[in-house]
Amino acid sequence: MIQDRDLNRLLNQARVKLPGSSDAGLKAELWDTLDEFIGDSNCWQEWITVNVVPNEQDYMITPAHGGMILRLVAVFDPNRIGLPSVMQHVFPPSAKLHLVWPQNINMTAKAHVVKNIILPNTKDEVPDAPDWLLPLYTLRVEDGLVGRMMAQPGKSYSNDKRSDYHLKRFRDGIVIAKTAAMRANLFGGQSWRYPGNFRTTTQRGGVSTPFPTDQGWGN
Amino acid sequence: MADNLDSVDAYIKDVRTLLQDVIPPFRYSDTSLLVAFNTALLEGRRLRPDLFVFHNHLRVPSYTGVSGELVPIEPQFRLAFVYGTSGHALMRDQEDTQDERSNMFVGAFQSILTGLKVPPIGGGTPGPKNPQA
Numbered sequence: 001m002i003q004d005r006d007l008n009r010l011l012n013q014a015r016v017k018l019p020g021s022s023d024a025g026l027k028a029e030l031w032d033t034l035d036e037f038i039g040d041s042n043c044w045q046e047w048i049t050v051n052v053v054p055n056e057q058d059y060m061i062t063p064a065h066g067g068m069i070l071r072l073v074a075v076f077d078p079n080r081i082g083l084p085s086v087m088q089h090v091f092p093p094s095a096k097l098h099l100v101w102p103q104n105i106n107m108t109a110k111a112h113v114v115k116n117i118i119l120p121n122t123k124d125e126v127p128d129a130p131d132w133l134l135p136l137y138t139l140r141v142e143d144g145l146v147g148r149m150m151a152q153p154g155k156s157y158s159n160d161k162r163s164d165y166h167l168k169r170f171r172d173g174i175v176i177a178k179t180a181a182m183r184a185n186l187f188g189g190q191s192w193r194y195p196g197n198f199r200t201t202t203q204r205g206g207v208s209t210p211f212p213t214d215q216g217w218g219n
Numbered sequence: 220m221a222d223n224l225d226s227v228d229a230y231i232k233d234v235r236t237l238l239q240d241v242i243p244p245f246r247y248s249d250t251s252l253l254v255a256f257n258t259a260l261l262e263g264r265r266l267r268p269d270l271f272v273f274h275n276h277l278r279v280p281s282y283t284g285v286s287g288e289l290v291p292i293e294p295q296f297r298l299a300f301v302y303g304t305s306g307h308a309l310m311r312d313q314e315d316t317q318d319e320r321s322n323m324f325v326g327a328f329q330s331i332l333t334g335l336k337v338p339p340i341g342g343g344t345p346g347p348k349n350p351q352a
Contacts, residue, residue, distance in 0.1 A: 020334070022293050025269030154266075156334050 001066070002126055006134035010142055017146050020156030026145065027125045029152075031117070033144040034127050037137070037170070039070060039116045041177035044130055050075065050097060050109040059097045066128050067115035068093035075099070075111045083109060093118050140173025224297035226287045230256055230304065237305045237324075247308055249285045255311075257281045259303030259328065263296075266332045270296060296332065303328035 014026055038044045048061045063069060072087035075097065084100035097111055117127045134141060147166030150159045183189035224230055231252050240246045264271055264279045270292060271279060282288060292300060306324030309317045323339070 020295075020331075022267065022269045022296065024272045024293070025267075028269060028272050154333055 001122065001131055002129050002134055003131050006131075006138065007126060010134060010138055010145070013142055014145050014149070018149050018157040021149060024125070026149070027121075029148050030141075030145055031121070031127045033141060033148055033170075034117050034129050034133070037141060037144055037174055037177065038129065038133070041174045041181060042071065042114045043137075043177045043181040044115045044133075045073065045181065046113055046115055048111045048113060050111050052077075052099070052103050052107050052109045054104050054106065055102050057099045057102050059099070060091075060094050061097050061111055061113070062094040063113070063115055066130070068118035069095040069113045070116045071114040072097065073112035073114060075109055077109050078107055085111075087113075137173060137177055140170060140177065143167070143173060144170035223294070224290075224292075224301065226289055227253075227256070227282045228285050228287055230290065230297075230301060231285050233301050234304045234308065237301065238308060251311065252304065252308055253282055253285065255307035256300070256304045258307050259300050262303060262328070263292075263300060263332060266329060267296070299328050299331035302331070 010030075011023065011026055015021060015023075018026070044067060046063050046065055046067075048063065050059050050061060052059070061069065069087070069090060069092075072085060072095070075083040075085040077083055083103075086098050086100065087095050088098065089096040095113070117129050121127055143166045147163045147170055149155075150157055150163035150166065152158055222229065224233065231249065234252055234256070235241050235245070235247070238247060260279050260281070280291065282290075290297075290300075302324045306321045306328055309321035309324060
Protein backbone atom coordinates (compact mmCIF):
# COMPACT_ATOMS: atom_id res chain seq x y z
CA MET A 1 0.00 0.00 0.00
CA ILE A 2 1.26 3.47 -0.86
CA GLN A 3 2.63 5.26 2.19
CA ASP A 4 0.97 8.53 3.19
CA ARG A 5 4.22 10.49 3.11
CA ASP A 6 4.92 9.45 -0.48
CA LEU A 7 1.37 10.12 -1.61
CA ASN A 8 1.25 13.52 0.07
CA ARG A 9 4.46 14.59 -1.59
CA LEU A 10 3.22 13.45 -4.98
CA LEU A 11 -0.13 15.23 -4.61
CA ASN A 12 1.52 18.37 -3.26
CA GLN A 13 3.83 18.56 -6.25
CA ALA A 14 0.89 18.02 -8.57
CA ARG A 15 -1.20 20.67 -6.80
CA VAL A 16 1.57 23.22 -7.27
CA LYS A 17 1.77 22.47 -10.98
CA LEU A 18 -1.99 22.30 -11.48
CA PRO A 19 -3.64 25.41 -10.05
CA GLY A 20 -7.37 24.93 -9.80
CA SER A 21 -7.23 21.15 -9.54
CA SER A 22 -9.29 19.21 -7.05
CA ASP A 23 -7.97 16.47 -4.81
CA ALA A 24 -10.75 14.17 -5.97
CA GLY A 25 -9.81 14.78 -9.59
CA LEU A 26 -6.13 14.16 -8.84
CA LYS A 27 -6.89 10.86 -7.17
CA ALA A 28 -9.16 9.78 -10.02
CA GLU A 29 -6.43 10.56 -12.53
CA LEU A 30 -3.82 8.90 -10.32
CA TRP A 31 -5.68 5.62 -10.75
CA ASP A 32 -5.39 5.81 -14.53
CA THR A 33 -1.76 6.88 -14.27
CA LEU A 34 -0.79 3.96 -12.06
CA ASP A 35 -2.85 1.56 -14.16
CA GLU A 36 -0.88 2.55 -17.26
CA PHE A 37 2.50 2.69 -15.52
CA ILE A 38 2.26 -0.64 -13.72
CA GLY A 39 0.42 -2.44 -16.51
CA ASP A 40 2.80 -1.37 -19.27
CA SER A 41 6.03 -1.74 -17.30
CA ASN A 42 5.38 -5.15 -15.71
CA CYS A 43 7.10 -3.78 -12.62
CA TRP A 44 4.68 -5.29 -10.06
CA GLN A 45 5.30 -9.01 -9.84
CA GLU A 46 4.61 -11.81 -7.41
CA TRP A 47 5.51 -15.45 -6.93
CA ILE A 48 2.44 -17.50 -6.13
CA THR A 49 2.57 -21.01 -4.69
CA VAL A 50 0.65 -23.63 -6.67
CA ASN A 51 -0.01 -27.00 -5.07
CA VAL A 52 0.09 -29.29 -8.07
CA VAL A 53 -1.68 -32.66 -7.83
CA PRO A 54 -1.66 -35.56 -10.27
CA ASN A 55 -3.85 -35.34 -13.35
CA GLU A 56 -5.09 -31.85 -12.58
CA GLN A 57 -4.03 -29.23 -15.11
CA ASP A 58 -6.14 -26.20 -14.11
CA TYR A 59 -5.43 -24.15 -11.00
CA MET A 60 -6.98 -20.93 -9.82
CA ILE A 61 -4.26 -18.62 -8.49
CA THR A 62 -4.81 -15.43 -6.51
CA PRO A 63 -2.26 -12.81 -5.46
CA ALA A 64 -1.56 -12.76 -1.74
CA HIS A 65 -0.22 -9.20 -1.68
CA GLY A 66 -2.86 -7.15 -3.46
CA GLY A 67 -3.52 -6.27 -7.06
CA MET A 68 -4.86 -8.42 -9.87
CA ILE A 69 -3.02 -10.91 -12.03
CA LEU A 70 -2.30 -9.48 -15.45
CA ARG A 71 0.20 -11.78 -17.13
CA LEU A 72 1.95 -15.06 -16.49
CA VAL A 73 5.75 -14.99 -16.65
CA ALA A 74 6.59 -18.61 -15.89
CA VAL A 75 5.81 -21.61 -13.71
CA PHE A 76 8.60 -23.58 -12.09
CA ASP A 77 8.61 -26.90 -10.32
CA PRO A 78 10.53 -27.35 -7.01
CA ASN A 79 13.73 -28.01 -8.99
CA ARG A 80 13.39 -24.73 -10.86
CA ILE A 81 12.49 -26.55 -14.04
CA GLY A 82 9.97 -24.68 -16.12
CA LEU A 83 6.50 -26.14 -16.47
CA PRO A 84 4.89 -25.26 -19.81
CA SER A 85 1.80 -23.28 -18.87
CA VAL A 86 -0.72 -20.81 -20.20
CA MET A 87 -3.11 -18.42 -18.52
CA GLN A 88 -5.93 -17.85 -20.95
CA HIS A 89 -8.61 -16.86 -18.47
CA VAL A 90 -8.27 -14.03 -16.02
CA PHE A 91 -10.85 -13.56 -13.29
CA PRO A 92 -9.66 -10.41 -11.53
CA PRO A 93 -7.96 -10.48 -9.13
CA SER A 94 -7.40 -14.21 -9.80
CA ALA A 95 -6.55 -16.16 -12.91
CA LYS A 96 -6.78 -19.74 -14.09
CA LEU A 97 -3.43 -21.38 -14.65
CA HIS A 98 -3.35 -24.26 -17.12
CA LEU A 99 -0.43 -26.68 -17.09
CA VAL A 100 0.07 -27.93 -20.61
CA TRP A 101 1.09 -31.41 -19.46
CA PRO A 102 -0.48 -33.21 -16.51
CA GLN A 103 1.88 -34.10 -13.67
CA ASN A 104 1.98 -37.47 -11.99
CA ILE A 105 3.16 -36.44 -8.51
CA ASN A 106 2.23 -33.94 -5.82
CA MET A 107 4.52 -30.94 -5.81
CA THR A 108 4.68 -27.29 -4.88
CA ALA A 109 5.20 -25.21 -7.96
CA LYS A 110 5.75 -21.46 -8.14
CA ALA A 111 3.93 -19.24 -10.59
CA HIS A 112 5.61 -15.96 -11.48
CA VAL A 113 2.97 -13.39 -12.43
CA VAL A 114 2.76 -9.74 -13.36
CA LYS A 115 0.09 -7.74 -11.55
CA ASN A 116 -1.76 -4.47 -11.86
CA ILE A 117 -3.93 -2.37 -9.57
CA ILE A 118 -7.59 -3.21 -9.09
CA LEU A 119 -10.59 -1.72 -7.35
CA PRO A 120 -11.56 -1.15 -4.61
CA ASN A 121 -9.35 1.71 -3.57
CA THR A 122 -8.43 2.47 0.01
CA LYS A 123 -10.91 4.39 2.14
CA ASP A 124 -9.14 7.58 1.06
CA GLU A 125 -9.75 6.69 -2.58
CA VAL A 126 -6.06 5.96 -3.17
CA PRO A 127 -5.25 3.08 -5.52
CA ASP A 128 -3.90 0.00 -3.75
CA ALA A 129 -0.45 0.02 -5.34
CA PRO A 130 2.79 -1.37 -3.87
CA ASP A 131 4.57 0.79 -1.29
CA TRP A 132 7.89 0.78 -3.18
CA LEU A 133 6.39 2.29 -6.32
CA LEU A 134 6.52 5.96 -5.41
CA PRO A 135 9.95 5.92 -3.70
CA LEU A 136 11.36 4.32 -6.86
CA TYR A 137 9.44 6.12 -9.57
CA THR A 138 7.87 9.21 -8.02
CA LEU A 139 9.08 11.58 -10.73
CA ARG A 140 7.81 9.28 -13.46
CA VAL A 141 4.41 8.90 -11.85
CA GLU A 142 4.26 12.65 -11.25
CA ASP A 143 4.89 13.27 -14.93
CA GLY A 144 2.08 10.92 -15.83
CA LEU A 145 -0.32 12.45 -13.34
CA VAL A 146 0.43 16.05 -14.32
CA GLY A 147 0.44 15.22 -18.03
CA ARG A 148 -2.90 13.46 -17.87
CA MET A 149 -4.43 16.28 -15.84
CA MET A 150 -3.17 18.88 -18.33
CA ALA A 151 -4.75 16.88 -21.15
CA GLN A 152 -8.21 17.39 -19.67
CA PRO A 153 -10.28 19.91 -21.66
CA GLY A 154 -11.80 23.09 -20.26
CA LYS A 155 -9.84 23.34 -17.02
CA SER A 156 -7.66 26.07 -15.62
CA TYR A 157 -4.71 23.70 -15.88
CA SER A 158 -5.42 22.47 -19.41
CA ASN A 159 -2.25 22.76 -21.48
CA ASP A 160 -1.73 20.55 -24.51
CA LYS A 161 1.90 21.47 -25.02
CA ARG A 162 2.96 20.80 -21.45
CA SER A 163 0.82 17.69 -21.40
CA ASP A 164 2.78 16.31 -24.35
CA TYR A 165 6.04 17.08 -22.55
CA HIS A 166 5.02 15.38 -19.33
CA LEU A 167 3.46 12.37 -21.04
CA LYS A 168 6.60 11.78 -23.10
CA ARG A 169 8.63 11.77 -19.90
CA PHE A 170 6.02 9.44 -18.42
CA ARG A 171 6.36 6.97 -21.29
CA ASP A 172 10.16 7.16 -20.91
CA GLY A 173 9.66 6.31 -17.25
CA ILE A 174 7.58 3.29 -18.17
CA VAL A 175 10.39 2.02 -20.39
CA ILE A 176 12.91 2.55 -17.60
CA ALA A 177 10.72 0.66 -15.14
CA LYS A 178 10.04 -2.08 -17.66
CA THR A 179 13.74 -2.59 -18.29
CA ALA A 180 14.54 -2.56 -14.59
CA ALA A 181 11.81 -5.12 -13.90
CA MET A 182 12.96 -7.33 -16.75
CA ARG A 183 16.51 -7.29 -15.39
CA ALA A 184 15.31 -7.69 -11.79
CA ASN A 185 16.89 -4.33 -10.91
CA LEU A 186 20.32 -5.67 -11.81
CA PHE A 187 22.66 -2.91 -12.91
CA GLY A 188 24.12 -3.73 -16.31
CA GLY A 189 22.18 -6.96 -16.54
CA GLN A 190 21.80 -8.26 -20.07
CA SER A 191 23.53 -5.27 -21.56
CA TRP A 192 25.37 -7.48 -24.06
CA ARG A 193 23.66 -8.21 -27.29
CA TYR A 194 24.59 -10.49 -30.11
CA PRO A 195 26.56 -8.57 -32.77
CA GLY A 196 24.22 -7.39 -35.47
CA ASN A 197 26.61 -8.45 -38.24
CA PHE A 198 25.94 -12.07 -37.39
CA ARG A 199 22.18 -11.75 -37.31
CA THR A 200 20.34 -14.02 -39.68
CA THR A 201 16.77 -13.78 -38.44
CA THR A 202 14.71 -11.19 -36.68
CA GLN A 203 12.92 -11.62 -33.39
CA ARG A 204 10.15 -9.24 -34.33
CA GLY A 205 6.76 -10.84 -34.18
CA GLY A 206 7.74 -13.31 -31.50
CA VAL A 207 10.27 -16.01 -30.86
CA SER A 208 9.58 -19.70 -31.14
CA THR A 209 10.25 -21.55 -27.93
CA PRO A 210 11.41 -25.08 -27.30
CA PHE A 211 8.52 -25.66 -24.94
CA PRO A 212 5.77 -27.82 -26.39
CA THR A 213 2.18 -26.69 -26.07
CA ASP A 214 -1.04 -28.53 -26.59
CA GLN A 215 -1.10 -27.07 -30.11
CA GLY A 216 2.29 -28.43 -31.13
CA TRP A 217 5.99 -28.18 -30.50
CA GLY A 218 6.41 -24.45 -30.63
CA ASN A 219 6.69 -24.18 -34.38
CA MET B 220 -21.01 28.87 12.92
CA ALA B 221 -17.89 28.03 11.01
CA ASP B 222 -16.24 30.70 8.92
CA ASN B 223 -14.45 28.36 6.56
CA LEU B 224 -17.50 27.67 4.42
CA ASP B 225 -17.83 24.03 5.26
CA SER B 226 -21.55 23.99 6.08
CA VAL B 227 -24.82 25.20 4.59
CA ASP B 228 -25.32 27.96 7.16
CA ALA B 229 -21.80 29.26 6.59
CA TYR B 230 -22.47 29.54 2.86
CA ILE B 231 -25.82 31.26 3.36
CA LYS B 232 -24.34 33.65 5.89
CA ASP B 233 -21.62 34.73 3.49
CA VAL B 234 -24.07 35.00 0.61
CA ARG B 235 -26.27 37.29 2.70
CA THR B 236 -23.24 39.47 3.40
CA LEU B 237 -22.52 39.83 -0.31
CA LEU B 238 -26.18 40.56 -0.99
CA GLN B 239 -26.26 43.12 1.84
CA ASP B 240 -29.13 41.23 3.39
CA VAL B 241 -28.02 40.51 6.93
CA ILE B 242 -30.72 42.28 8.96
CA PRO B 243 -34.15 40.67 9.41
CA PRO B 244 -36.62 40.73 7.90
CA PHE B 245 -34.56 39.37 5.06
CA ARG B 246 -35.08 40.41 1.48
CA TYR B 247 -34.08 36.92 0.36
CA SER B 248 -35.79 34.10 2.21
CA ASP B 249 -33.80 31.09 3.35
CA THR B 250 -35.74 28.99 0.87
CA SER B 251 -34.83 31.15 -2.08
CA LEU B 252 -31.15 31.16 -1.12
CA LEU B 253 -31.19 27.40 -0.69
CA VAL B 254 -32.64 27.05 -4.17
CA ALA B 255 -29.87 29.30 -5.47
CA PHE B 256 -27.26 27.27 -3.57
CA ASN B 257 -28.59 23.96 -4.87
CA THR B 258 -28.67 25.39 -8.38
CA ALA B 259 -25.06 26.53 -8.05
CA LEU B 260 -24.10 23.01 -6.98
CA LEU B 261 -25.83 21.61 -10.05
CA GLU B 262 -23.93 24.02 -12.27
CA GLY B 263 -20.73 23.08 -10.47
CA ARG B 264 -21.42 19.47 -11.31
CA ARG B 265 -21.61 20.40 -14.98
CA LEU B 266 -18.38 22.39 -14.96
CA ARG B 267 -16.32 20.28 -12.57
CA PRO B 268 -17.66 16.75 -12.16
CA ASP B 269 -14.42 15.81 -10.41
CA LEU B 270 -15.62 17.73 -7.35
CA PHE B 271 -18.38 15.17 -6.88
CA VAL B 272 -16.63 12.00 -7.97
CA PHE B 273 -15.84 10.46 -4.63
CA HIS B 274 -17.74 12.38 -2.00
CA ASN B 275 -21.20 11.63 -3.38
CA HIS B 276 -20.59 9.12 -6.13
CA LEU B 277 -21.58 11.74 -8.70
CA ARG B 278 -24.83 12.56 -6.90
CA VAL B 279 -25.07 16.29 -6.46
CA PRO B 280 -25.99 17.11 -2.87
CA SER B 281 -29.16 19.10 -2.27
CA TYR B 282 -30.14 20.95 0.90
CA THR B 283 -33.57 21.84 2.28
CA GLY B 284 -32.65 23.75 5.41
CA VAL B 285 -30.10 26.27 6.64
CA SER B 286 -28.26 24.16 9.15
CA GLY B 287 -24.80 23.04 10.11
CA GLU B 288 -24.96 20.20 7.60
CA LEU B 289 -21.58 19.76 5.96
CA VAL B 290 -21.13 20.57 2.28
CA PRO B 291 -18.47 18.32 0.72
CA ILE B 292 -16.71 20.89 -1.43
CA GLU B 293 -12.92 21.15 -1.32
CA PRO B 294 -11.71 24.40 0.29
CA GLN B 295 -10.22 25.92 -2.84
CA PHE B 296 -13.61 25.92 -4.60
CA ARG B 297 -15.90 27.14 -1.83
CA LEU B 298 -15.72 30.80 -2.79
CA ALA B 299 -17.00 29.84 -6.24
CA PHE B 300 -20.21 28.50 -4.76
CA VAL B 301 -20.71 31.63 -2.68
CA TYR B 302 -20.47 33.65 -5.88
CA GLY B 303 -22.65 31.22 -7.79
CA THR B 304 -25.36 31.35 -5.13
CA SER B 305 -25.20 35.13 -4.97
CA GLY B 306 -25.41 35.44 -8.73
CA HIS B 307 -28.41 33.18 -8.97
CA ALA B 308 -30.18 34.99 -6.15
CA LEU B 309 -29.59 38.38 -7.79
CA MET B 310 -30.80 36.99 -11.10
CA ARG B 311 -34.21 36.36 -9.56
CA ASP B 312 -34.34 39.62 -7.67
CA GLN B 313 -37.45 41.60 -8.52
CA GLU B 314 -37.00 44.53 -6.17
CA ASP B 315 -33.99 46.15 -7.81
CA THR B 316 -32.76 44.74 -11.09
CA GLN B 317 -29.04 43.99 -10.79
CA ASP B 318 -28.37 41.97 -13.90
CA GLU B 319 -24.83 43.25 -14.32
CA ARG B 320 -23.83 42.34 -10.80
CA SER B 321 -25.54 38.99 -11.17
CA ASN B 322 -23.65 38.29 -14.39
CA MET B 323 -20.37 39.16 -12.73
CA PHE B 324 -21.01 36.83 -9.81
CA VAL B 325 -21.91 34.03 -12.19
CA GLY B 326 -18.84 34.83 -14.30
CA ALA B 327 -16.62 34.73 -11.23
CA PHE B 328 -18.23 31.44 -10.21
CA GLN B 329 -17.44 29.90 -13.57
CA SER B 330 -13.94 31.37 -13.73
CA ILE B 331 -12.93 29.96 -10.36
CA LEU B 332 -14.07 26.52 -11.47
CA THR B 333 -12.63 26.55 -14.96
CA GLY B 334 -10.04 29.32 -15.23
CA LEU B 335 -7.26 31.08 -13.47
CA LYS B 336 -8.28 34.71 -13.51
CA VAL B 337 -11.35 35.77 -11.57
CA PRO B 338 -13.11 38.81 -13.08
CA PRO B 339 -13.71 41.74 -10.73
CA ILE B 340 -17.08 42.07 -9.12
CA GLY B 341 -18.83 45.25 -10.24
CA GLY B 342 -22.29 46.53 -10.90
CA GLY B 343 -23.74 47.79 -7.67
CA THR B 344 -27.21 48.93 -6.88
CA PRO B 345 -28.89 50.78 -9.75
CA GLY B 346 -29.29 54.46 -9.16
CA PRO B 347 -29.11 57.87 -10.86
CA LYS B 348 -25.33 57.61 -11.22
CA ASN B 349 -25.31 53.90 -11.96
CA PRO B 350 -27.89 53.21 -14.66
CA GLN B 351 -28.18 49.62 -15.75
CA ALA B 352 -29.89 48.25 -18.75
